[in-house]
Amino acid sequence: MGNSVGNNVSSTDNKSDPRGKLSAARRIAGQLIMIRMPGTVLDEDTAQFLRDNHIRAVCLFRQNMVNAEQLSKLTADLRAVMGPNALIGIDQEGGAVVRATWLPAPPAAMSLGATNDVALARAVGAAVARGIKSLGFNWNFAPVLDLNNNPANPVIGERSFGSDPQRATELALAWMAGSLEEGVACCVKHFPGHGDTHVDSHRDLPTVAKSRAALDALELAPFKAAMSAPAMMSAHIVYPALDPEHPATLSHKILTGLLRKEWNYRGVIITDGMDMHAIAGRYGVGNAAVQALAAGADMVMALGNRSTQEETLVSLTMALATAAGGSELGSAALAARLARLDGLAASYPCAAGAYPFLAEAADEHLMADAWRRGLTLVGNPQPLAAGTRIRLLACADAAGDGVAEAGLPAEAIAAVLARRYDVELVTFEGDDSFDWASLPDDDRVVILASTTRLRYGEKARKNWRPDLHLALWNPFQTLDIAAPALITYGFAAAALEAVADWLAGSLEACGKMPVTMKSETQ
Structure with a gap:
């Protein structure tokens, strides 16, 4: 698909031909927009829309993705329709x-x-x-x-x-x-x-x-x-x-x-x-x-x-x-x-090619190491002995926030901890509607796992304190909960494994908070 403006909207022919002028303008307009598309395959209707409007840029989201084979075919099909000047974008x-x-x-x-x-x-x-x-x-x-x-x-x-x-x-x-x-x-x-x-x-x-x-x-x-x-x-x-x-x-x-x-x-x-x-x-x-x-x-x-x-x-x-x-x-x-x-x-031409196995394995190791090195402590939290009885609290709804497309299900962190500890999972729909005083006062170590981006409201801030806060998404949640905390800055599997290793005492948390942590009222 050519991007020439040699016959653009200012040409003499177009001035004397309103229909041709609009057609030229539409052709250029299509090259100046990026769209999103439904589905995991390039259906003929969408392909024709791209062709008819000379669109050369598409951004893909999780709704467009199943696995590497499917996604590679989709991007190849998009390139075939949009041409060598295609721009295929992603938020990674x-x-x-x-x-x-x-x-x-x-x-x-x-x-x-x-x-x-x-x-x-x-x-x-x-x-x-x-x-x-x-x-x-x-x-x-x-x-x-x-x-x-x-x-x-x-x-x-x-x-x-x-x-x-x-x-x-x-x-x-x-x-x-x-x-x-x-x-x-x-x-x-x-x-x-x-x-x-x-x-x-x-x-x-x-x-x-x-x-x-x-x-x-x-x-x-x-x-x-x-x-x-x-x-x-x-x-x-x-x-x-x-x-x-x-x-x-x-x-x-x-x-x-x-x-x-x-x-x-x-x-x-x-x-x-x-x-x-x-x-x-x-x-x-x-x-x-x-x-x-x-x-x-x-x-x-x-x-x-x-x-x-x-x-x-x-x-x-x-x-x-x-x-x-x-x-x-x-x-x-x-x-x-x-x-x-x-x-x-x-x-930066786009053309899919196999992810070299050795490179992919090395990159997995790199990412896991990076997650581990970023672990950050607030206060003086302590590792837990194997078999410790834990009461784990987490939000029941693992919704995303409009940019992140999903949060972390409470069951995911419970499963990681259950490999080493006796875990009782308690979920809540919303922190302001939950009765924090209803939790029993017994021998269980109480851990709050913050699995969404949302900050905590006044009810949780003023009336409750766990033994340990796992801030698995938004580090500023540690301003809301007056408890020792471990911050991961995210909830990928490698981050959860790093949490498990720190709790077991086999990993030191060496990260330093790169932001000034002060409450909005200070």
């Missing part, structure tokens, strides 16, 4: 945010932050790339450059490498370097920074009301240091010091004024998902897509259903067909966008 960050769950499970960014080992971060980034490249992906929406300096942040948490801008940046860029060496493009996110928010942009529109000087010192610093990144994802957040009217995704002042002109960024700019409520619920997906391109984005992530994708295409087609020549939607600007996207695909 690590920790809770992974899509292909059978690959060696990478630790969360904050776990790597806890190890404070740049070489390890680079090795993990390379291993992630080897795995997803073998499945036919050429674009990974990672690493996260957000600095998590807000314990109340509901969506970033352990996805961040830490709160110190210099160290977090060094670790993130090392992770990216490893990926690039293995031939997978990275997309750093979420510019200009999603760390200091208490609202999830999947659900509403956050605001970061800091001065430009404060943003330069913290949020913006990692992104300014990442000008070599092949791609950057915009955040659906308002930064009044940068643009008091528009979220970054729709802001010409931020995407073009700051990123392109002030910082001279030359990589691809892609939006975060335009189906997120911060955008779709306020601006409408079609109108917002036009605004994002007018602001300076190169590609719009149209991750909604077919109807919202159609709405996006129609709105972009009309806008491109009527755009002034010198505008951000004019022919010169469109040619520059397509050149950047073509360059990304050319530099």
Whole structure:
């Protein structure tokens, strides 16, 4: 599928032929969006939609994945339809945010932050790339450059490498370097920074009301240091010091004024998902897509259903067909966008190949070691002797959080502990509705396993204390529960095995918390 704009919307023929002008605009519009698709096979209807609209970019999720054989065929079929300039993306960050769950499970960014080992971060980034490249992906929406300096942040948490801008940046860029060496493009996110928010942009529109000087010192610093990144994802957040009217995704002042002109960024700019409520619920997906391109984005992530994708295409087609020549939607600007996207695909071509057995085995070992090295203690928790009688408390619902597609079932951690201990599992639907005082006062050691991202409410915070807290997802939950804690920053199988080894006294927890742990009231 060619990406030429030689017969683009500004050609003389198109000016005298409205139908041809719209057709050319639709062809270009399709090349500037990334979609998601249903199912685990490329059905003919979806294939025809891709062909008809010249779509060259797809992002895949767990709903599209069964195993390596199925996924490799799906990406091969997508390449056959979308052509050599195809961009096939995935969110394989690590920790809770992974899509292909059978690959060696990478630790969360904050776990790597806890190890404070740049070489390890680079090795993990390379291993992630080897795995997803073998499945036919050429674009990974990672690493996260957000600095998590807000314990109340509901969506970033352990996805961040830490709160110190210099160290977090060094670790993130090392992770990216490893990926690039293995031939997978990275997309750093979420510019200009999603760390200091208490609202999830999947659900509403956050605001970061800091001065430009404060943003330069913290949020913006990692992104300014990442000008070599092949791609950057915009955040659906308002930064009044940068643009008091528009979220970054729709802001010409931020995407073009700051990123392109002030910082001279030359990589691809892609939006975060335009189906997120911060955008779709306020601006409408079609109108917002036009605004994002007018602001300076190169590609719009149209991750909604077919109807919202159609709405996006129609709105972009009309806008491109009527755009002034010198505008951000004019022919010169469109040619520059397509050149950047073509360059990304050319530099990082996607073609599935077998994951070498020895490399996969080595990567499994690498990831397990990284999880173990990230284990972090709060207070002075102690290992437990074999046969100890334990009462394990965990949330009954292992739901994801909209970004992570699933949490950890309570039974999973119970099964790990039951190999060594006498475990009684008690589950609760919600911590504020659970009667913490109903637990018997007996000889069992009480362990709380935090298996979801949600912070704890006042009822649990004020009225209850376990003997040990296993924080298996969100490290900031240790601020809620006044108990000695072991933090894993994630719940992959290797993380649970590390917990078991620490409890048995055969593993030391050497991680250092890479964020400032203070309650929101301090």
